[in-house]
Amino acid sequence: MMDGRFKKFIENFGWPRIIIAAFLMCLFAATPLVGVRLDTSISDTLVRVGMNGVLVLAMVPMVQSGCGLNFGLPLGIISGLLGATTSIQIATSADAAAKSGAAQGLWAALSSALQTGSRSALLFAVAIVIAVPCAAIAGFVYAQILNRVKGEEMMIATYVGFSSVAVMCMAWLLLPFSSAVMVWGYGGSGLRTTISTNGFWWHVLSDFQSITIGKFYFPTGMFLFFMFMVFLLWAFFRTKTGTAITAVGSNPEFARASGIDVDRMRTISVMLSTILGAIGILVYEQSFGFIQLYMGPLYMAFPAVAAILLGGASVNKATMVNVVVGTFLFQGILTMTPSVINNLLKSDMSEVIRIIVSNGMILYALTRKTQVKR
Amino acid sequence: MDSAKAQAGPKFTASENVKHFFVSNAVPIIFLGLSAAAIPLSGFSAGYLVQEMLTRLARNSFLVLSLLIPIMAGMGLNFGMVLGAMAGQIGLILVTDWSVVGIPGMILAAIISMPIAALLGLICGKLLNMAKGREMVTSYILGFFINGVYQFVVLYLFGVNGILSLPFTDKPLRIPITNPQLVLSRGYGIRNAINLTGIRRVLDNALPASLRFDFGSGPFTINIPIGTFILIGLFCFFIIWFRRTKLGQDMRAVGQDMAIADSAGIAVERTRVLAIVISTVLAAFGQIIFLQNIGTMNTYNSHEQTGMFSIAALLIGGATVSKASIANVFIGVTLFHLMFVVSPMAGKELIGQAQLGEYFRVFVSYGIIAVSLVLHAWKRMQERERARRGLRGEG
Numbered sequence: 117m118m119d120g121r122f123k124k125f126i127e128n129f130g131w132p133r134i135i136i137a138a139f140l141m142c143l144f145a146a147t148p149l150v151g152v153r154l155d156t157s158i159s160d161t162l163v164r165v166g167m168n169g170v171l172v173l174a175m176v177p178m179v180q181s182g183c184g185l186n187f188g189l190p191l192g193i194i195s196g197l198l199g200a201t202t203s204i205q206i207a208t209s210a211d212a213a214a215k216s217g218a219a220q221g222l223w224a225a226l227s228s229a230l231q232t233g234s235r236s237a238l239l240f241a242v243a244i245v246i247a248v249p250c251a252a253i254a255g256f257v258y259a260q261i262l263n264r265v266k267g268e269e270m271m272i273a274t275y276v277g278f279s280s281v282a283v284m285c286m287a288w289l290l291l292p293f294s295s296a297v298m299v300w301g302y303g304g305s306g307l308r309t310t311i312s313t314n315g316f317w318w319h320v321l322s323d324f325q326s327i328t329i330g331k332f333y334f335p336t337g338m339f340l341f342f343m344f345m346v347f348l349l350w351a352f353f354r355t356k357t358g359t360a361i362t363a364v365g366s367n368p369e370f371a372r373a374s375g376i377d378v379d380r381m382r383t384i385s386v387m388l389s390t391i392l393g394a395i396g397i398l399v400y401e402q403s404f405g406f407i408q409l410y411m412g413p414l415y416m417a418f419p420a421v422a423a424i425l426l427g428g429a430s431v432n433k434a435t436m437v438n439v440v441v442g443t444f445l446f447q448g449i450l451t452m453t454p455s456v457i458n459n460l461l462k463s464d465m466s467e468v469i470r471i472i473v474s475n476g477m478i479l480y481a482l483t484r485k486t487q488v489k490r
Numbered sequence: 491m492d493s494a495k496a497q498a499g500p501k502f503t504a505s506e507n508v509k510h511f512f513v514s515n516a517v518p519i520i521f522l523g524l525s526a527a528a529i530p531l532s533g534f535s536a537g538y539l540v541q542e543m544l545t546r547l548a549r550n551s552f553l554v555l556s557l558l559i560p561i562m563a564g565m566g567l568n569f570g571m572v573l574g575a576m577a578g579q580i581g582l583i584l585v586t587d588w589s590v591v592g593i594p595g596m597i598l599a600a601i602i603s604m605p606i607a608a609l610l611g612l613i614c615g616k617l618l619n620m621a622k623g624r625e626m627v628t629s630y631i632l633g634f635f636i637n638g639v640y641q642f643v644v645l646y647l648f649g650v651n652g653i654l655s656l657p658f659t660d661k662p663l664r665i666p667i668t669n670p671q672l673v674l675s676r677g678y679g680i681r682n683a684i685n686l687t688g689i690r691r692v693l694d695n696a697l698p699a700s701l702r703f704d705f706g707s708g709p710f711t712i713n714i715p716i717g718t719f720i721l722i723g724l725f726c727f728f729i730i731w732f733r734r735t736k737l738g739q740d741m742r743a744v745g746q747d748m749a750i751a752d753s754a755g756i757a758v759e760r761t762r763v764l765a766i767v768i769s770t771v772l773a774a775f776g777q778i779i780f781l782q783n784i785g786t787m788n789t790y791n792s793h794e795q796t797g798m799f800s801i802a803a804l805l806i807g808g809a810t811v812s813k814a815s816i817a818n819v820f821i822g823v824t825l826f827h828l829m830f831v832v833s834p835m836a837g838k839e840l841i842g843q844a845q846l847g848e849y850f851r852v853f854v855s856y857g858i859i860a861v862s863l864v865l866h867a868w869k870r871m872q873e874r875e876r877a878r879r880g881l882r883g884e885g
Contacts (some may be wrong), residue, residue, distance in 0.1 A: 162692065270624065279853060465646065475632075479635055
């Protein structure tokens with residue numbers, strides 16, 4: 117009985133995952149031998165899990181609805197970036213208005229609110245409020261494309277994501293932003309490639325109730341937010357719409373026969389994925405401290421895809437456990453290999469290991485025989 | 491579609507024919523229009539542009555031609571061609587280290603890269619057989635994966651002394667590269683930029699030819715790399731010949747319908763693997779030709795863009811995911827690179843920012859691939875729907 121269950125557990129978990137989990141455990145165990153502090157290692161890993169968690173979560177709705185892995189995540193990310201840059205622009209404009217005393221009405225209320233202790237929380241909320249509708253619109257258009265190319269979503273999603281990044285590269289140069297902290301010093305137009313979030317909403321989530329013991333730092337707020345998002349999505353998949361989305365993903369013909377509007381469910385899932393991508397990048401940036409524009413978002417989908425696959429998801433099924441486990445394993449490898457392997461070999465091999473592990477995971481998932489052939 | 495057209499062929503009026511021509515060649519025509527608008531803005535002279543286009547045609551055509559065979563076999567755009575490019579680069583690194591120069595150097599590099607490319611192609615083909623229906627995304631990710639392996643080999647195994655040792659011995663695990671101009675000062679790993687002085691332009695200048703022109707704006711000379719063009723011409727003949735062989739016919743049958751090909755006794759999986767192997771080996775040769783023209787090699791970047799630029803060029807030439815001809819290759823390379831050369835200057839003149847033109851061409855490269863993939867998949871889905879409606883007796 118016990119033996120059978122163990123076998124089943126191994127089968128479900130999959131050998132690549134077990135090997136990587138064992139490898140990660142070895143890395144953690146090896147920390148004292150190579151003179152790396154275990155507490156900072158765990159702390160670094162946890163920070164990165166919190167940073168990337170929501171981005172990985174953004175994979176779930178599309179996988180569940182049968183749209184495959186969301187390689188078009190950059191679309192959500194640039195919506196988030198739009199929210200991020202706009203919130204900083206609003207903050208600088210409001211600060212300037214407050215200084216000159218020329219603010220009136222609502223603007224004055226905002227300016228004075230930004231002088232209080234809740235400044236960063238307020239600005240982060242502004243960023244989300246702007247990013248989410250942008251992502252919803254982008255996601256809707258994206259879904260209309262994906263509904264017309266059923267069966268070939270992933271490759272098209274990749275290039276839709278890439279194209280949108282290139283379009284936004286042009287937009288970052290041309291959009292009428294004027295905040296001095298964002299615009300290139302010379303020339304006076306066009307946004308910089310990296311913008312600091314310091315003074316706006318840097319660590320707004322991370323530092324909420326954060327725990328520091330010696331060199332160990334735990335970003336409580338960021339984890340609470342991540343867990344909240346996981347819970348929301350979990351709850352959503354228990355509603356009528358959520359169940360319908362899962363039904364579409366597992367068998368579209370059957371779903372259609374039982375009266376579910378397949379295209380509508382797919383649209384909802386794509387919009388949801390894109391919105392989560394937008395929120396995800398904001399969480400990432402508040403911890404990282406910088407907004408990366410231009411070609412920054414280009415390859416951001418790949419680590420997220422690799423992470424959820426590492427967590428045990430397949431091309432057409434993903435759960436919340438996959439997200440949490442996958443993010444931890446993937447970010448763990450990413451954090452630990454530079455410090456441990458590099459200390460052992462006296463050479464930086466982390467980049468190569470990252471490329472091989474993440475793309476190897478994606479390849480493994482793509483070549484696995486799926487049970488239901490559509 | 492094609493058979494319906496053939497039956498109704500003679501009934502078409504001239505205006506319908508013209509319309510059909512414009513519709514079926516929409517992509518190249520749009521790009522021709524864009525370039526025509528951008529050329530005067532950029533301020534480049536005709537002589538300069540003609541020279542640039544000839545150079546770039548010689549440089550890129552071979553690579554783009556290597557994409558044709560997998561398309562014939564119904565496997566879509568071979569994003570795995572970067573595998574071949576990496577094999578070609580390994581050949582070039584070794585040849586440079588051994589200081590074999592000139593045409594013999596190029597041939598030796600090709601000979602070295604051939605088994606590596608064939609092996610990588612074999613792996614790629616086998617994997618794609620496991621991922622039928624999503625060949626493109628799989629070969630695309632495989633490109634990234636093998637790039638990791640390539641970096642591992644070139645950065646940690648190539649060198650004077652190895653960083654890793656063979657298991658249970660003290661012998662270093664390494665592939666000897668001794669030229670200090672190639673190896674990083676730490677003793678292992680290849681430098682980021684390699685000067686290919688030994689084989690620089692040897693093929694282009696093997697049969698030099700130049701023409702003198704004078705269009706009133708002063709005389710200018712145009713150099714034509716005949717040697718490279720002869721090789722490209724041979725490749726074109728090879729493809730035309732190949733289509734008529736047994737294997738070529740099998741590939742077309744597999745490309746049409748795998749199930750029917752299988753029941754006709756064609757070894758479907760083997761044919762598909764062969765298509766990828768041939769394409770990968772040819773891509774390796776293509777990369778060697780490409781780099782002999784450029785003259786320097788970015789060890790860690792040169793191959794990354796090869797796939798995207800070649801595929802975008804082919805699509806701009808009017809090819810689709812399931813249909814591509816030799817003419818598409820040459821039209822595509824010319825139009826794509828015309829835009830490539832012209833757009834930064836045009837962007838600078840138009841808006842005052844060359845950077846904008848840069849991003850525009852990046853957008854076009856990605857966008858054209860996205861649009862053609864969408865159009866192809868959409869068409870296929872509609873056909874599937876129609877077939878399904880037919881089964882239900884509605885159509």
